[in-house]
Amino acid sequence: MTAAVLVNGISPADPLHALAVEDRGFQYGDGVFESALVTQGRVRLLEQHLRRLALGCERLGIPAPDPAALRSDVQRLSGSAERAVLKIVVSRGIGPRSYRPSRRDRPTRVVALYPAPLPSPTTQLALRWCEMRFGRNARLAGIKHLNRLEQVLAQAEWHDDAIVEGLMLDTEGELVSCTSNNVFLVREGVLVTPDLRFCGVLGIMRAEVLRAAKELSIAVSEEPLWPHDVEAASELFITNSVRGIRSATELGSLRWNAAPVADRLRAALDF
Amino acid sequence: MTAAVLVNGISPADPLHALAVEDRGFQYGDGVFESALVTQGRVRLLEQHLRRLALGCERLGIPAPDPAALRSDVQRLSGSAERAVLKIVVSRGIGPRSYRPSRRDRPTRVVALYPAPLPSPTTQLALRWCEMRFGRNARLAGIKHLNRLEQVLAQAEWHDDAIVEGLMLDTEGELVSCTSNNVFLVREGVLVTPDLRFCGVLGIMRAEVLRAAKELSIAVSEEPLWPHDVEAASELFITNSVRGIRSATELGSLRWNAAPVADRLRAALDF
Numbered sequence: 001m002t003a004a005v006l007v008n009g010i011s012p013a014d015p016l017h018a019l020a021v022e023d024r025g026f027q028y029g030d031g032v033f034e035s036a037l038v039t040q041g042r043v044r045l046l047e048q049h050l051r052r053l054a055l056g057c058e059r060l061g062i063p064a065p066d067p068a069a070l071r072s073d074v075q076r077l078s079g080s081a082e083r084a085v086l087k088i089v090v091s092r093g094i095g096p097r098s099y100r101p102s103r104r105d106r107p108t109r110v111v112a113l114y115p116a117p118l119p120s121p122t123t124q125l126a127l128r129w130c131e132m133r134f135g136r137n138a139r140l141a142g143i144k145h146l147n148r149l150e151q152v153l154a155q156a157e158w159h160d161d162a163i164v165e166g167l168m169l170d171t172e173g174e175l176v177s178c179t180s181n182n183v184f185l186v187r188e189g190v191l192v193t194p195d196l197r198f199c200g201v202l203g204i205m206r207a208e209v210l211r212a213a214k215e216l217s218i219a220v221s222e223e224p225l226w227p228h229d230v231e232a233a234s235e236l237f238i239t240n241s242v243r244g245i246r247s248a249t250e251l252g253s254l255r256w257n258a259a260p261v262a263d264r265l266r267a268a269l270d271f
Numbered sequence: 272m273t274a275a276v277l278v279n280g281i282s283p284a285d286p287l288h289a290l291a292v293e294d295r296g297f298q299y300g301d302g303v304f305e306s307a308l309v310t311q312g313r314v315r316l317l318e319q320h321l322r323r324l325a326l327g328c329e330r331l332g333i334p335a336p337d338p339a340a341l342r343s344d345v346q347r348l349s350g351s352a353e354r355a356v357l358k359i360v361v362s363r364g365i366g367p368r369s370y371r372p373s374r375r376d377r378p379t380r381v382v383a384l385y386p387a388p389l390p391s392p393t394t395q396l397a398l399r400w401c402e403m404r405f406g407r408n409a410r411l412a413g414i415k416h417l418n419r420l421e422q423v424l425a426q427a428e429w430h431d432d433a434i435v436e437g438l439m440l441d442t443e444g445e446l447v448s449c450t451s452n453n454v455f456l457v458r459e460g461v462l463v464t465p466d467l468r469f470c471g472v473l474g475i476m477r478a479e480v481l482r483a484a485k486e487l488s489i490a491v492s493e494e495p496l497w498p499h500d501v502e503a504a505s506e507l508f509i510t511n512s513v514r515g516i517r518s519a520t521e522l523g524s525l526r527w528n529a530a531p532v533a534d535r536l537r538a539a540l541d542f
Contacts, residue, residue, distance in 0.1 A: 005292050019290040019297060021276050021381055026290060028419035029300025061427055097385045099419060099450055100426040110292055114368045135406030136442055140420060147418035148299035149411060155371040156332055171407055179370055
């Protein structure tokens with residue numbers, strides 16, 4: 001599975017026996033995570049990932065892991081990797097049988113290196129609509145916490161490898177994201193993306209795209225979006241930190257043949 | 272922490288190193304759990320707990336653990352316990368870095384025995400209102416899954432030991448439950464409880480109370496309830512499988528001095 005893993009800085013003798021049963025990550029999904037691309041020994045957008053991780057800990061009231069120790073773990077695992085995915089998980093740590101956090105919580109820090117995924121075909125990218133919805137809860141919106149059953153059940157809906165991703169709505173019918181990508185539309189020349197005020201993850205690549213768009217003087221808007229916005233889009237692309245920017249060519253009966261905005265952003269980001 | 276634990280039927284050499292980093296319970300909160308009271312070597316309401324566990328697995332598409340193996344684990348840990356809490360966790364098992372479940376998933380089965388909690392004082396029971404809300408998602412409602420950040424953050428709101436539990440609303444303001452208890456109100460002689468169609472856990476003790484009430488010819492109703500229903504209640508009690516039925520005496524400026532319905536139910540259930 002993993003190429004290598006460190007748990008609180010230590011390589012477990014047996015990776016199948018690395019965590020305590022009472023780790024609150026396992027008991028309650030009480031933690032946050034990051035997934036980043038590694039190329040030539042360098043973690044892409046590492047500072048942004050570490051900032052979001054710290055913000056997630058703060059939002060959940062989890063003591064942030066020691067930055068020096070975390071960076072050391074990251075360097076140890078990724079320093080010699082040609083191309084890989086680095087995953088960091090921080091849980092609230094081991095605790096008694098109780099939802100209540102303790103003031104003495106000592107977070108569990110897991111850093112793991114995985115093989116990089118195979119490149120996506122660049123010419124075709126088919127999406128679908130998921131039945132599974134995101135529940136709305138502004139208190140948990142934006143951060144990359146470990147309560148991910150909604151995405152798990154959404155991805156369980158299809159087994160057709162030709163479908164790369166699924167678009168997900170929230171329970172009120174608003175567009176949120178894909179299962180593990182953010183989504184951008186082009187509407188009359190404006191780049192629009194869901195504002196994620198109630199659910200979803202504020203992706204690192206999403207932020208990079210918004211920043212790059214401003215530098216390129218492309219008008220951008222973060223706002224509530226709905227399925228009819230997707231149907232009206234002249235272009236649709238999806239983003240995450242491992243795969244970068246990928247343009248959709250197909251969604252149900254919709255087809256997109258050109259992606260000039262995504263092409264400009266991809267060139268600008270060089271990801 | 273635990274008095275004893277079995278992971279897939281095996282007592283780990285070191286309980287601090289029992290689970291794989293890649294267990295989907297840890298990665299995504301992808302699983303379900305049960306907490307039951309053990310007295311004199313017997314798990315109270317065991318059949319009901321096993322049924323809910325199996326239903327939760329079915330709802331999440333997790334292969335249910337082998338019933339004979341699970342019962343054997345339960346018997347091994349609880350058979351000689353005077354008074355304890357038995358916890359069962361079933362996750363979807365170890366998987367690759369992907370939300371997508373696999374058809375070859377082999378669930379992880381954890382059975383653990385914990386010390387029984389100290390008895391609650393029976394004369395006073397103060398509740399509070401939580402700021403934290405439950406998000407609505409009917410697809411996840413009712414089952415006792417491992418995505419429990421909402422309860423964790425709700426319990427983090429107070430540190431006053433005099434407050435036993437907190438009442439939680441959903442994001443639309445409907446009453447759902449406490450953080451780890453269901454809630455019942457008495458309104459003009461009728462026993463009412465939230466219907467939990469959008470969120471919350473269908474508690475084993477909740478079902479026992481509803482069943483007992485019918486046997487006692489107490490009128491019952493499962494329906495949407497709101498804070499004004501709490502304010503109008505002549506009686507309020509909370510229920511779970513470890514603590515049974517506990518009557519509230521205090522919530523903000525509200526006071527309840529008698530609990531005739533809870534008293535009848537408690538006597539009938541002998542829990």
